[in-house]
Amino acid sequence: xxxxxxxxxxxxxxxxxxxxxxxxxxxxxxxxxxxxxxxxxxxxxxxxxxxxxxxxxxxxxxxxxxxxxxxxxxxxxxxxxxxxxxxxxxxxxxxxxxxxxxxxxxxxxxxxxxxxxxxxxxxxxxxxxxxxxxxxxxxxxxxxxxxxxxxxxxxxxxxxxxxxxxxxxxxxxxxxxxxxxxxxxxxxxxxxxxxxxxxxxxxxxxxxxxxxxxxxxxxxxxxxxxxxxxxxxxxxxxxxxxxxxxxxxxxxxxxxxxxxxxxxxxxxxxxxxxxxxxxxxxxxxxxxxxxxxxxxxxxxxxxxxxxxxxxxxxxxxxxxxxxxxxxxxxxxxxxxxxxxxxxxxxxxxxxxxxxxxxxxxxxxxxxxxxxxxxxxxxxxxxxxxxxxxxxxxxxxxxxxxxxxxxxxxxxxxxxxxxxxxxxxxxxxxxxxx
Amino acid sequence: xxxxxxxxxxxxxxxxxxxxxxxxxxxxxxxxxxxxxxxxxxxxxxxxxxxxxxxxxxxxxxxxxxxxxxxxxxxxxxxxxxxxxxxxxxxxxxxxxxxxxxxxxxxxxxxxxxxxxxxxxxxxxxxxxxxxxxxxxxxxxxxxxxxxxxxxxxxxxxxxxxxxxxxxxxxxxxxxxxxxxxxxxxxxxxxxxxxxxxxxxxxxxxxxxxxxxxxxxxxxxxxxxxxxxxxxxxxxxxxxxxxxxxxxxxxxxxxxxxxxxxxxxxxxxxxxxxxxxxxxxxxxxxxxxxxxxxxxxxxxxxxxxxxxxxxxxxxxxxxxxxxxxx
Numbered sequence: 001x002x003x004x005x006x007x008x009x010x011x012x013x014x015x016x017x018x019x020x021x022x023x024x025x026x027x028x029x030x031x032x033x034x035x036x037x038x039x040x041x042x043x044x045x046x047x048x049x050x051x052x053x054x055x056x057x058x059x060x061x062x063x064x065x066x067x068x069x070x071x072x073x074x075x076x077x078x079x080x081x082x083x084x085x086x087x088x089x090x091x092x093x094x095x096x097x098x099x100x101x102x103x104x105x106x107x108x109x110x111x112x113x114x115x116x117x118x119x120x121x122x123x124x125x126x127x128x129x130x131x132x133x134x135x136x137x138x139x140x141x142x143x144x145x146x147x148x149x150x151x152x153x154x155x156x157x158x159x160x161x162x163x164x165x166x167x168x169x170x171x172x173x174x175x176x177x178x179x180x181x182x183x184x185x186x187x188x189x190x191x192x193x194x195x196x197x198x199x200x201x202x203x204x205x206x207x208x209x210x211x212x213x214x215x216x217x218x219x220x221x222x223x224x225x226x227x228x229x230x231x232x233x234x235x236x237x238x239x240x241x242x243x244x245x246x247x248x249x250x251x252x253x254x255x256x257x258x259x260x261x262x263x264x265x266x267x268x269x270x271x272x273x274x275x276x277x278x279x280x281x282x283x284x285x286x287x288x289x290x291x292x293x294x295x296x297x298x299x300x301x302x303x304x305x306x307x308x309x310x311x312x313x314x315x316x317x318x319x320x321x322x323x324x325x326x327x328x329x330x331x332x333x334x335x336x337x338x339x340x341x342x343x344x345x346x347x348x349x350x351x352x353x354x355x356x357x358x359x360x361x362x363x364x365x366x367x368x369x370x371x372x373x374x375x376x377x378x379x380x381x382x383x384x385x386x387x388x389x390x391x392x393x394x395x396x397x398x399x400x401x402x403x404x405x406x407x408x409x410x411x412x413x414x415x416x417x418x419x420x421x422x423x424x425x426x427x428x429x430x431x432x433x
Numbered sequence: 434x435x436x437x438x439x440x441x442x443x444x445x446x447x448x449x450x451x452x453x454x455x456x457x458x459x460x461x462x463x464x465x466x467x468x469x470x471x472x473x474x475x476x477x478x479x480x481x482x483x484x485x486x487x488x489x490x491x492x493x494x495x496x497x498x499x500x501x502x503x504x505x506x507x508x509x510x511x512x513x514x515x516x517x518x519x520x521x522x523x524x525x526x527x528x529x530x531x532x533x534x535x536x537x538x539x540x541x542x543x544x545x546x547x548x549x550x551x552x553x554x555x556x557x558x559x560x561x562x563x564x565x566x567x568x569x570x571x572x573x574x575x576x577x578x579x580x581x582x583x584x585x586x587x588x589x590x591x592x593x594x595x596x597x598x599x600x601x602x603x604x605x606x607x608x609x610x611x612x613x614x615x616x617x618x619x620x621x622x623x624x625x626x627x628x629x630x631x632x633x634x635x636x637x638x639x640x641x642x643x644x645x646x647x648x649x650x651x652x653x654x655x656x657x658x659x660x661x662x663x664x665x666x667x668x669x670x671x672x673x674x675x676x677x678x679x680x681x682x683x684x685x686x687x688x689x690x691x692x693x694x695x696x697x698x699x700x701x702x703x704x705x706x707x708x709x710x711x712x713x714x715x716x717x718x719x720x721x722x723x724x725x726x727x728x729x730x731x732x733x734x735x736x737x738x739x740x741x742x743x744x745x746x747x748x749x750x751x752x753x754x755x756x757x758x759x
Contacts, residue, residue, distance in 0.1 A: 287581050287582055288581065288583050322581070329578070331720045332579045332581050334718075338718035338720070339716045340716070341714060343714075344712050344713075344714065347712075348710040352747055353708060353709075353711055354713075355746050355747060356743075357739065358645075359650060359730075359736045360728050360731070361733055362731065366725070367730050369720060370736060371717070372740055372743065373714045374744070374747060375747065376748065387714055389716055391720070392725070394725030394726075411744045414740070415737040415738065418733070418736070418740065419737035423733045
């Protein structure tokens with residue numbers, strides 16, 4: 001989604017593959033001698049290199065990292081490292097390597113919301129195990145991260161813990177350190193060896209993110225005895241995303257939620273702490289109206305595949321301030337703004353095409369022209385992506401075009417949110433009938 | 434060299450061509466070889482042929498009011514044209530002028546004649562020029578009153594010129610086809626027909642766009658509007674064929690009816706056409722200057738409930754694909 005790029009700042013994932021992001025390489029501060037080297041020696045047997053190979057080309061599809069965790073034979077990594085084993089299991093095989101040992105792996109469980117996966121490696125013998133311990137950290141504490149950066153061999157880097165990331169629906173830890181592609185799924189630990197989290201993404205400039213260790217513990221507590229089928233894993237992922245959507249959205253846009261005044265309208269803004277809003281006022285030379293833009297969203301996305309992300313909610317308002325325009329010219333400008341195309345992620349294999357429904361909607365203060373376009377995520381049963389676009393009718397000097405985008409949600413939640421969102425846009429009290 | 438001249442009621446030579454240029458036609462239609470105006474003059478009034486012995490003969494075509502000698506009331510269907518025996522058509526005289534006498538050559542070559550012909554050209558096509566002016570006016574109004582960009586005059590000019598160019602290109606194809614098929618282009622007549630069709634077509638589209646604005650989900654117009662559109666196209670084809678060739682009325686009606694039906698079914702089929710998969714969302718807002726209170730609308734909860742049909746379509750699409758894959 002091109003529009004998403006304006007608000008989503010989660011960063012590039014750290015898997016090394018054909019589409020791996022290149023982070024800005026910044027040299028790490030030289031580690032103090034002694035404890036880092038000792039930590040490396042202690043942890044190295046627990047950290048594995050994970051590769052996924054495409055069986056047709058017999059070549060690598062992705063390379064990442066992981067680590068052994070209790071019980072024995074279980075490897076924790078990021079979901080995005082092994083997503084191909086879930087999405088296209090017939091064409092891909094996974095293997096884990098540590099030291100001189102290599103074993104085949106199968107996916108045992110996935111927490112798609114937090115980008116975690118547990119792999120089953122029944123033939124794995126030996127190797128240390130990292131037991132997740134919820135470490136109590138303060139900002140500025142030293143954290144060591146391990147993995148296989150760019151598949152160059154097992155490495156350890158030193159960085160700083162900087163607390164929880166703000167403006168997200170799912171918790172992430174802010175790690176300041178030079179994480180690189182290939183380190184995804186590797187462990188981040190305290191110098192004493194307690195697991196802090198799992199390497200997951202970077203934005204370059206040593207701005208990196210970890211999945212908190214508590215979610216590793218939660219996932220390890222729910223492991224099935226045997227690896228489920230890919231279809232069962234996808235069903236489970238759909239359930240997780242559906243549950244996340246309800247938690248994130250069902251309390252938004254309710255009466256009394258925060259609104260912002262744009263011209264004569266009041267429209268939703270920062271509906272929860274997870275949202276952040278950005279704005280700008282433009283006066284394009286080629287038109288004779290002012291354009292006020294107000295965009296809100298969460299700083300995250302949920303990885304589903306190399307071509308599809310979900311779990312995002314954002315909305316934007318465009319106010320066309322055209323006091324000098326005649327009503328018909330303002331209508332034409334509003335129509336053009338309304339009919340601006342949006343581009344989404346995904347392929348025909350992953351989602352249906354968009355279908356739209358249009359209607360006129362009357363709230364207590366206004367009448368809207370509203371259009372909802374939606375598509376179904378084929379691989380995640382019962383989940384949809386939808387866009388609501390609406391504009392108040394009868395505008396004279398100001399026109400508002402608002403867009404609400406929801407991704408990876410159950411349809412009943414989309415319906416409820418659409419109704420609440422439209423009802424939350426009102427005329428400013430002094431202008432209301 | 435001999436010349437055939439047309440002299441109007443005021444004694445002015447208004448058209449001239451060499452006698453070697455026969456056969457040629459005369460009448461009030463602009464594509465005649467010799468243009469003649471007058472209430473009794475048919476569009477294609479008569480034809481001038483050269484007989485085997487070299488004499489020229491004027492022969493009546495179709496439903497014209499006939500020919501006569503100047504000053505003689507008797508009507509005839511065919512008259513010889515000689516230097517001493519001119520032929521009268523309506524209020525004009527057709528005469529054969531011997532180059533040796535040069536009786537009227539002086540006036541015929543005067544510059545005023547060209548100017549006169551140009552003025553005549555304009556004056557004789559009031560409908561055609563009116564159509565062009567109407568089209569340009571519509572374009573200018575659209576550009577001036579609806580486009581939100583700066584430079585309203587430039588918008589008006591741009592849309593007016595664009596409309597004229599598009600219509601000229603469209604009509605040019607008709608004229609070319611007429612020229613190839615029947616030897617007559619008749620650009621002006623086609624232009625009038627095209628303008629009328631464009632305005633009627635715009636009217637049909639406007640009705641549909643108001644329908645989309647007021648009742649976006651209504652299906653009552655699903656059959657009516659394609660039928661009206663098809664009718665407009667059928668009439669357009671009919672008009673085109675009638676202008677090109679006035680004969681074969683029944684055949685033209687059949688062709689137009691066939692085209693109309695084809696358009697009707699094509700529009701119906703297009704409604705069910707499965708658009709190829711795309712990662713883009715295309716919106717289709719139609720906004721009209723109508724009081725919001727008068728627009729039929731539902732409350733947000735009922736609108737949200739109506740999305741269930743959208744969900745049904747999305748689910749059915751998956752089922753359709755699954756069965757196709759099996």
